[in-house]
Each structure stands twice: as C-alpha cells, then as structure tokens.
Amino acid sequence: MTRKAAPKVLLLDLAHARSGDKGDTANVGLIALKPAYYPHLVKHVTAARVARHFRGLITGKVERYELPNLNALNFLLHGALDGGGTVSLKTDAQGKVLSTALLRMEIAAPR
Amino acid sequence: MRIAAGQGFWGDWLEAPYRQVTGGPIDYLMMDYLAEVTMSILQKQKSRDPASGYAKDFVPQMERILPLLVERRVKVTANAGGVNPRACAQAVAAAARQLGLGGKLRIGVVTGDDLLPRLDGLLARGHDLKNLDTGRPLREIRDRVLAANAYLGAAPLVEALRQGADIVITGRVTDTGLTLAPMVHAFGWRADDWDKLAAGTVAGHTIECGAQCSGGNCSVDWQRIPDLANVGYPIVEAHADGGFEITKHPDTGGRISVAGVTEQLVYEMGDPTTYITPDCVADFTTIRLTQAGKDRVRFAGIKGRPATNKLKVSLAYFYGYKAVGTLVYAWPDAYRKAQAADRVLRRRLHDLRLAFDAIHTEFVGADATHGSLATRATRFAELPEVQLRVAVRSREAGPVERFTREIAPLILNGPPSVTGFAGGRPKPEEIVAYWPALIDKDVVEPCVELVDV
Structure with a gap:
C-alpha cells in the first residue's frame, strides 16, 4: 500500500492579510479569500503552527483570535520588531510586511 | 451625515x-x-x-x-x-x-x-504609570521623559x-x-x-x-x-x-x-x-x-x-542613538560580496571596541522583509544586486558617530563591485522611545475653549 503525501497549498492562495504594530508586538490579520476557506484556516493555521513558521524571526509567543464574522484570524506576534517603533533597527520596524511573510506558509490543500 | x-x-x-x-x-x-x-x-x-x-x-x-x-x-x-x-x-x-x-x-x-507638567505630582500620588508592555515603573526613566499625553x-x-x-x-x-x-x-x-x-x-x-x-x-x-x-x-x-x-x-x-x-x-x-x-x-x-x-x-x-475607568497614556523618553549605513553590491555574487562586506565591517567595529546595544544587518533584495523565510527560496547567484544595510544602536552617541565613518572606507578597501554611496555618511539619529501606560480617568480633566475668528 502506498500513502501519498497530502497536497499542499500556499496560504497566499487561500487568504489575504494586513499587518501592523503595537510596540514590539506585530499583528497579522489573515482573511479568507472565500468564506468557504475560513474553517480550513481555523483548523490549519493555528497559533502553534504560526509560531513554528516565524521561528527565529520573533522572540515571543504567538496568540490567535478568531473573527468568524469577517472570516478572519488575528495573530499577535510578540517580540517581532526588535523593540518596535523608533527603537527598532529593522527596515520593517512596524511589521508592515509580516502579512505577506505569513502568506508564505504552506498548509494542507482544502478538499 | x-x-x-x-x-x-x-x-x-x-x-x-x-x-x-x-x-x-x-x-x-x-x-x-x-x-x-x-x-x-x-x-x-x-x-x-x-x-x-x-x-x-x-x-x-x-x-x-x-x-x-x-x-x-x-x-x-x-x-x-x-x-x-x-x-x-x-x-x-x-x-x-x-x-x-x-x-x-x-x-x-x-x-x-498634556500630563508632562503634572507628572511628578501624579507619581507622588501613587500613579506609577508602569509600562503596559514590560510592567516596569516609570521612575526608572523619569528623568528622560520628553512627553506624556493621555x-x-x-x-x-x-x-x-x-x-x-x-x-x-x-x-x-x-x-x-x-x-x-x-x-x-x-x-x-x-x-x-x-x-x-x-x-x-x-x-x-x-x-x-x-x-x-x-x-x-x-x-x-x-x-x-x-x-x-x-x-x-x-x-x-x-x-x-x-x-x-x-x-x-x-x-x-x-x-x-x-x-x-x-x-x-x-x-x-x-x-x-x-x-x-x-x-x-x-x-x-x-x-x-x-x-x-x-x-x-x-x-x-x-x-x-x-x-x-482608565485612560491610556502615551509617554515618550530619550533612549539613545542609532544610525543606518547602506552600500549596494552588484552582480556577480552580489549577495556573497555584501555578506563579506558585513563581516569586514563587524570585525572592524569589534576591533574598535565600540559598545552597541545592537548591530543589525539586512541584505535588501534578499532577506530584509521576510528574513529566513525568503532566503530559503532565493537563488542567490543570479541576484542582480543586493543592498547591504547595517544599523547600530547605542545609549551613547560616540560609538554611533564612529560607526557612521566605517561605511565609506569599504568602497575602496572591501569587496568589489560596490556603489550606492552618493548620499554620503549616514547621520546619527536620536532615539525617542515610546512608553505606554494607563491612568485613572478621573485625574485627567479635558478642557474646552472657544476662539471666535
């Protein structure tokens, strides 16, 4: 019996996103491109999975909030901005493009 | 409406x-x-x-x-x-x-x-204005506070x-x-x-x-x-x-x-x-x-x-200094040249025994926005150019000032095919940092005045 690897899909193909900052914490709002994708995102794009995705790039934990009314998930990435605001030495000191960094994640393709 | x-x-x-x-x-x-x-x-x-x-x-x-x-x-x-x-x-x-x-x-x-004129009175009355993110009390940075606004x-x-x-x-x-x-x-x-x-x-x-x-x-x-x-x-x-x-x-x-x-x-x-x-x-x-x-x-x-029953207070305080230096490296081997230049620069900063809180390197065109998430997928040999971007931060002005003089020499005494320095030496910047806190609503008194033109 052979077992085929489940087909993968880039999050970019299922969702869009916008990110911003609050001090040294970045937020990434992840929004399903179609309402039908939302439950799939809830299942596969967990806080733990996102923390793994950003490993080495953030120093703190990841929290997730659900907004089923907007087919959206909100992630808080703590310690993402080298101190944040004016202290940060990063090009992206306000985490503006962490949105698309999240969209690089690969998850199981929806059926 | x-x-x-x-x-x-x-x-x-x-x-x-x-x-x-x-x-x-x-x-x-x-x-x-x-x-x-x-x-x-x-x-x-x-x-x-x-x-x-x-x-x-x-x-x-x-x-x-x-x-x-x-x-x-x-x-x-x-x-x-x-x-x-x-x-x-x-x-x-x-x-x-x-x-x-x-x-x-x-x-x-x-x-x-504007709570700046009232700040010491508020602290004396037990409003400790501790940092919402870190929990630290304001008195640690009180003498460096530049603005305090509810x-x-x-x-x-x-x-x-x-x-x-x-x-x-x-x-x-x-x-x-x-x-x-x-x-x-x-x-x-x-x-x-x-x-x-x-x-x-x-x-x-x-x-x-x-x-x-x-x-x-x-x-x-x-x-x-x-x-x-x-x-x-x-x-x-x-x-x-x-x-x-x-x-x-x-x-x-x-x-x-x-x-x-x-x-x-x-x-x-x-x-x-x-x-x-x-x-x-x-x-x-x-x-x-x-x-x-x-x-x-x-x-x-x-x-x-x-x-x-609280209001958020936004405080700003003097933190230190930072500066950002950039150079652009061209094909062939743009990324490897930029990496080599970064190593040279860091070695020189180390040898000068300059005290920095942080030295941060980015390779713009390769990893500045998405870090290692991007570099896994990049074919570096073909990059037409990479911008080396090195930033430093220090509590003191001296090390940052000296850093700004260590970029240009790399043009003639570092790795080859380098350009993009027409802007001259980077300028040290003062860092004014943000300190979020909460205060009891009833101690803040909004005031309304009318000016007839």
Missing part, C-alpha cells in the same frame, strides 16, 4: 482634504495627525519656540479650504494641535482673518491631555461642537474619537449607549488611516484596483441608529469592498472582542459587513460594552 477622512497621518497626501471638501457633499472633515512619537517631536519644538508644538502643515491646508468650509458649512475635527492646540487655533484664526472670514468661524480647542475620547469634542465650534483642534485625542464625536453631537447619543458608541468607534477605526480602507495598501486583487493616482479617501455615511456605510466621492479612484475594508478592520488589532477606547469597548467580532453597492460597504450589528 457624512464624515470624510482628510488625513490618515501627519505626512499623508496634501491634496486629500481639498478633494474631500470639493468632490461632493460632506458635513465633517476628520483629520488625524498624531502618531505615537509625534508628541515628543512637537514637545521639543515647543521647548525651543513656545508658539510652536503643533502640526504645522495643518495651517496651510486649512488656509486652502477655509472659504469652502464656510461656504459649504463643513466642520472639521483634527488632532493637529499636538502639544500646543491653542497656538494651532490662533494660527488658523489668523489665516481665516487674512482670508476675510472674520466673524464667520468659531474654533474649539481641546486641551487637558488619550482623550470624543466627549470634549462633542462639547466643543455643542458650543458651536466649526473647527475643533485638539491635542492627543484618539483617532476614533475624531469621527465618533460628530455622530454623538448630531444624533444626541447618550454617553452610555454603548452599542452606538462602539459603532461610531468602528467607523473611526475604518477611516482613521485614510485611503488604507479605500484601495490603498490593499492586497486583494491589487493590480486591478482602479486609478490609485486619483484615489478617493473614505467617507462615513452615518445614521442615528448606529448603522453606517463607508463610501467615497464619485469619479475618484480606489475601491471600497468588503475585502479591502476587512483588511483595515484587522489593522493594528489586538483582542478583537475588546477594542478599548476612552468612549467604550467595541467588539469587532460583532461587525456585519455587506457590499451595498459599488464602492459602498454597509456596517451593522456592532455591539459595545461600558468604557473602562
């Missing part, structure tokens, strides 16, 4: 306010100027010149539209007053008189947010409007309060009608970043968003029952869609069930959006909860 966003931050499109006033009927123009560290810049300006300390750009912008505002009876809410709202109001009043508008305008001034809500603006103000100029008022206040004033909403206050707050959040909800910085279908050169800034069409729609003037570019508006709703979001303002606590998980027409999104169902 129509509230138009004219400015999403200090530095936003200078044409936007004029276009909002002339592009179609509006009742209010809302202009947001204050970012977290803006107050410290303004405080520094005020310490040098007691007549400054506000968003200077606001005055010529108003000068351009004042006759139109009077003619069309459009009112303005703006937090352009910074740390000196009275001086800002005086400057606008002088401009209005120059334009022959004497006797035709009343300016409301909202103050009371975020006021909509209430003092409502009072200014009630007293007949046509233009309300404030200091540190929440972005959302600038939009909520006209609604509370026009519809007579009670101070404990939490659902309606939450609705007005959500409306404020939606338009506070200007065109970021009307097609700007929108990632959905971005290539087909029409005519961003002519982008229409958002307008709230508000109803007395708390329902509202977001739209824009006809014949403008951009797009107002559920997807684009949703992106703005989640922008800078924390816990979506608990969006805290001085006016209420709004629950973003109750918002129902529908596309009600072309470039028109309807909001309904918004629920709110009672406001807390």
Whole structure:
C-alpha cells in the first residue's frame, strides 16, 4: 500500500492579510479569500503552527483570535520588531510586511 | 451625515482634504495627525519656540479650504494641535482673518491631555504609570521623559461642537474619537449607549488611516484596483441608529469592498472582542459587513460594552542613538560580496571596541522583509544586486558617530563591485522611545475653549 503525501497549498492562495504594530508586538490579520476557506484556516493555521513558521524571526509567543464574522484570524506576534517603533533597527520596524511573510506558509490543500 | 477622512497621518497626501471638501457633499472633515512619537517631536519644538508644538502643515491646508468650509458649512475635527492646540487655533484664526472670514468661524480647542507638567505630582500620588508592555515603573526613566499625553475620547469634542465650534483642534485625542464625536453631537447619543458608541468607534477605526480602507495598501486583487493616482479617501455615511456605510466621492479612484475594508478592520488589532477606547469597548467580532453597492460597504450589528475607568497614556523618553549605513553590491555574487562586506565591517567595529546595544544587518533584495523565510527560496547567484544595510544602536552617541565613518572606507578597501554611496555618511539619529501606560480617568480633566475668528 502506498500513502501519498497530502497536497499542499500556499496560504497566499487561500487568504489575504494586513499587518501592523503595537510596540514590539506585530499583528497579522489573515482573511479568507472565500468564506468557504475560513474553517480550513481555523483548523490549519493555528497559533502553534504560526509560531513554528516565524521561528527565529520573533522572540515571543504567538496568540490567535478568531473573527468568524469577517472570516478572519488575528495573530499577535510578540517580540517581532526588535523593540518596535523608533527603537527598532529593522527596515520593517512596524511589521508592515509580516502579512505577506505569513502568506508564505504552506498548509494542507482544502478538499 | 457624512464624515470624510482628510488625513490618515501627519505626512499623508496634501491634496486629500481639498478633494474631500470639493468632490461632493460632506458635513465633517476628520483629520488625524498624531502618531505615537509625534508628541515628543512637537514637545521639543515647543521647548525651543513656545508658539510652536503643533502640526504645522495643518495651517496651510486649512488656509486652502477655509472659504469652502464656510461656504459649504463643513466642520472639521483634527488632532493637529499636538502639544500646543491653542497656538494651532490662533494660527488658523489668523489665516481665516487674512482670508476675510472674520466673524464667520468659531474654533474649539481641546486641551487637558498634556500630563508632562503634572507628572511628578501624579507619581507622588501613587500613579506609577508602569509600562503596559514590560510592567516596569516609570521612575526608572523619569528623568528622560520628553512627553506624556493621555488619550482623550470624543466627549470634549462633542462639547466643543455643542458650543458651536466649526473647527475643533485638539491635542492627543484618539483617532476614533475624531469621527465618533460628530455622530454623538448630531444624533444626541447618550454617553452610555454603548452599542452606538462602539459603532461610531468602528467607523473611526475604518477611516482613521485614510485611503488604507479605500484601495490603498490593499492586497486583494491589487493590480486591478482602479486609478490609485486619483484615489478617493473614505467617507462615513452615518445614521442615528448606529448603522453606517463607508463610501467615497464619485469619479475618484480606489475601491471600497468588503475585502479591502476587512483588511483595515484587522489593522493594528489586538483582542478583537475588546477594542478599548476612552468612549467604550467595541467588539469587532460583532461587525456585519455587506457590499451595498459599488464602492459602498454597509456596517451593522456592532455591539459595545461600558468604557473602562482608565485612560491610556502615551509617554515618550530619550533612549539613545542609532544610525543606518547602506552600500549596494552588484552582480556577480552580489549577495556573497555584501555578506563579506558585513563581516569586514563587524570585525572592524569589534576591533574598535565600540559598545552597541545592537548591530543589525539586512541584505535588501534578499532577506530584509521576510528574513529566513525568503532566503530559503532565493537563488542567490543570479541576484542582480543586493543592498547591504547595517544599523547600530547605542545609549551613547560616540560609538554611533564612529560607526557612521566605517561605511565609506569599504568602497575602496572591501569587496568589489560596490556603489550606492552618493548620499554620503549616514547621520546619527536620536532615539525617542515610546512608553505606554494607563491612568485613572478621573485625574485627567479635558478642557474646552472657544476662539471666535
């Protein structure tokens, strides 16, 4: 019996996103491109999975909030901005493009 | 009632306010100027010149539209007053008189947010203003504090409007309060009608970043968003029952869609069930959006909860110095050359025994935005160029100053095919850092004054 690897899909193909900052914490709002994708995102794009995705790039934990009314998930990435605001030495000191960094994640393709 | 966003931050499109006033009927123009560290810049300006300390750009912008505002009876809410709202109001009043508008305008001034003169008294009375993120007490940095402002809500603006103000100029008022206040004033909403206050707050959040909800910085279908050169800034069409729609003037570019508006709703979001303002606590998980027409999104169902008994305080303090140096390396082996140059530079900084809090290297074109998530997928040998970007941070000016002199030598004594240094030596910058805190609401006393032009 052979077992085929489940087909993968880039999050970019299922969702869009916008990110911003609050001090040294970045937020990434992840929004399903179609309402039908939302439950799939809830299942596969967990806080733990996102923390793994950003490993080495953030120093703190990841929290997730659900907004089923907007087919959206909100992630808080703590310690993402080298101190944040004016202290940060990063090009992206306000985490503006962490949105698309999240969209690089690969998850199981929806059926 | 129509509230138009004219400015999403200090530095936003200078044409936007004029276009909002002339592009179609509006009742209010809302202009947001204050970012977290803006107050410290303004405080520094005020310490040098007691007549400054506000968003200077606001005055010529108003000068351009004042006759139109009077003619069309459009009112303005703006937090352009910074740390000196009275001086800002005086400057606008002088401009209005120059334009022959004497006797035709009343300016409301909202103050009371500036806690800097009261800071030691507050600390002595047990308000420790500890850092919301780190829990550290303010006394650790007290001698370096440059600005301290409580975020006021909509209430003092409502009072200014009630007293007949046509233009309300404030200091540190929440972005959302600038939009909520006209609604509370026009519809007579009670101070404990939490659902309606939450609705007005959500409306404020939606338009506070200007065109970021009307097609700007929108990632959905971005290539087909029409005519961003002519982008229409958002307008709230508000109803007395708390329902509202977001739209824009006809014949403008951009797009107002559920997807684009949703992106703005989640922008800078924390816990979506608990969006805290001085006016209420709004629950973003109750918002129902529908596309009600072309470039028109309807909001309904918004629920709110009672406001807390605290106000957020934004403090700014002197932290230290930083500088950023860049050089551009060209094909072949652009990335490897930039990496080699970084190693050379770091070795020299090390040998000079300079004390930095942090040295941060990015390779722009390879990893500056997405770090290791990007470099896994990049074929480095083919990169046409890479910008080496090295930044340093220190409590002391000396090491940062010396760092700025270590970039240019690499052009002749480091790896080859390097350019992009025409800008000259980088300049050390002072770092003014942000310290968020909370304070009991009842110790902050908003003050409203009227200036007749």
